[in-house]
Amino acid sequence: MRNVEQFYINGEFIEPRGTERLDLINPATEEKIGSVRLGNAEDVAAAVKAAKKAFPELAQTSKAERVDMLLSLRDAVTANPEELIDAMTEEYGAPSYFTAFSVQNTASVFEVMAETVENYDFDRTGGRSAIRMLPRGVLAAITPWNSNFGFIATKLAHAIGSGSPLVIKPAEQSAIQTEVLVKRLHKAGLPAGVLNVVNGTGPVVGAALTSNPDVATISFTGSSQAAKIIQRAAIDGMKRVILELGGKAPTVLLPDADLDKAIPIALMSGFANSGQACVAGTRILAPRSRMAEICEKLKIETEKLRVGDPRDPEIRIGPLASQAQWERIQSYIRLGLDEGAVLLTGGEGRPKGLERGWFARPTIFTNVTNNMRVAREEIFGPVLCVLSYEDENEAVEIANDSDYGLQAYVLGIDADRATRLAERLIAGRVVVNGAPHDPRAPFGGFKQSGIGREIGAFGLDGLLEPRAVLTP
Template sequence: MLQRTDFYIDGAWMAPLGPDHIEVVNPATEQVVGVVAQGTAADVDLAVAAARRAFETYGQSTVDDRVALLSAVIDGYTARLDEIAATISAEMGAPITFARQAQAASLIGQFARAIETLRKYELEAPLSGSVTVRREPIGVAGLITAWNWPLNLIAGKLAYALAAGCTVVLKPSEVAPLSAMLLAEVIHEAAVPAGVFNLVNGDGATVGQSISAHPDIDMISFTGSTRAGILIAKTAADSVKRVHQELGGKSANIILPDADHATTVAAGVRRAFKNSGQSCQAPTRMLVHRSRYAEALEHARTTAESIRYGDPADPATEMGPVVSALQFERVQAVIRSGIEQGARVVTGGLGRPEDVETGWFVRPTIFGDVDNSMTIAREEIFGPVLPIIPYDSEDEAVAIANDTRYGLANYIQSADRAHALTLVPRLRSGRVYVNTVDATETAPFGGYKQSGNGREEGEFGLEEYLETKAVITG
């Protein structure tokens, strides 16, 4: 059990100012695997003050200084990759192979991409004969992240904040904070200057609220639910700080009639159920032409039933549990709503798999006969549940895809790539994947509508942490 009841503030591990603690539960075993402290507003004050002091120096650092810092973090992190992967698997249930190859390894890719971006980015450039434009770090960044990709979500913010010259106060999710504590150890061992990176654990109502409202924090970058994002934006408004948000999604996967359905349906199901369905840009609504609907349901059924779920410590396991008892109950409630509203369970359904007695495992579930007005088609489920919706024309498919409050991603599958691309301008989302379901770190990431604002990754991610200054000379 990992017991870290201190916070990383001003380059040192400091005892919390409050008495409360948070237990971290392994969702596969239902056993406590770690304990962290519950922070207070006073802990946040100390972290912000340290970040503010450090910014006076770090904000003036050179590109070479920042590249060296980011590189040192990569080196230290890589040396502990297996330990970090095992910790992620224990705290949120990711299968160990997936935890190592995707969850843990993603931080290395994010930091490497930030280094590449920083080296190429023009932080100062002439605009006209008398005007030069400088891009300067915004200041102290408050980072608030979710549990479903605990280090990838941190890395997509932290790497670019540090690359920009910002100092940071991080609140990782209280559900899966243990891997973030290991990252803080790596950062300390990499000799990152005191106060540049600070970590305070705690819940959203206390630590998240304090970070969002703090007058000495210059921007908030948040990943989580739309509901929480709205509260953060309202709290941050009083101090007129910048707010960047990556929120929920309900992405449509439009499979056109000419696509190879055996391949595309199987790939869509596996992508939707990756990470136990707990990914915001996963293709969680599959749209299939009515002429091939029965065929698609059968391909989806056989694919879902072939997924190997079970012990996350087994390298052969493909799907683990959802993250908590609370999340299990939420997913069960949505499955129940689908049944009550008239959708047909093609495979899966309520309860744990029959051969599972312990852990928050959800039966891989496919729904047919789905209408886009049903709860299973409108709400972000965050579990291995996929509704498949029939359509009669491309216009109807596009209308169904856009008929959501979210706009994070959409997917199109077709044998005719050129034709598929003609649908892209009609889809209201921050990303559109054409003939692929594979995620990437090289494209800007963020959404339309209630999926948030701003972008992460690459030069778009770097610019979130930069201010624009015009220098006019006479």
């Protein structure tokens, strides 16, 4: 049993003022594994005060000083990756392939930002004027539970890279993971007030953070619905906002696709992280001429995927994060059937042999049209839809007919053809033929998938303001 009793404010682990608690549950067993003290508005005020005090000195740091901080954070993460993996497995239940990637990516985020800072032009010219890119002030961040380490690292890396002290509210359901990571980050020796962490709920801690007058920028990762609340709160103080939101990514199978290669890629694009990913390829667009063989292959390969104990390296789909999330997925499966979609595989309930844990059956619907809710709303679980198209123009039309535009996937033998189609898709990232993760590519979306970008120079741009000095 692990009880999280402290917050990290002004370089110290301190007892919070808030007294409410939240139980922490292992989603694979449904057993209580600990609890967390939840913060209140006083805790937020203390954290913002510490960050504000740290701002003048941090804003004046050199490139070399920021790079040193970022590389120290990288080294702190890589010192004992198993500790982080174990915490993520127990508290979140992600399969081992995803936890290993997540910890590696957490370290990589700091290294990539160090490279970015080294090459970033903080000083520029415009006409005859000298321009300097300056941090605005305190950065507030709110992050979700589906990749806790990576989200914290991304917000902190951008904060240090831009010279902006950070106050972050991670997902309260991830408190054990947060504590393990923050204790590691503390060893990097950041100046007091540069990193401040307050656990708590959105309506209490999140609201206090976004409305605090000393917060200059809000960086939020989460749902589009929550983002709208944050945007409204930011208006009065004219706070800048960076929003990385949801998605309903299309996976376009081109007519020439080699199904033996393409189908496994399409399934892992949709089912990775147990389907709890904003980038999940949940709309599979298949040519009508090959629909029968594509559906047959999807069914066969999906039913090979193992669901179960996330500690088993052969498992591809672990539990959903919570009972509420499991019930949400069940409701969407019922909705799909009510809308007239046909189950290709999966359905309601737990997989056979799994009586405990928030495990859902990997589910694929066919006979789906793009106006169905299951094809338009972000489900955030292992539920995919197959939609048919006649030609490439219709494929592009269906793919782009979405409220979202975060990520998309294209699969086909002819790489040039696949790339040409990719260039027609309205998405922040388009992955062609299972291309590997690029930690240096900007991340963010069009439409309701967000505002702004993270990663690299694009990420720094969103946290800095140009000041021009005009001289005779």
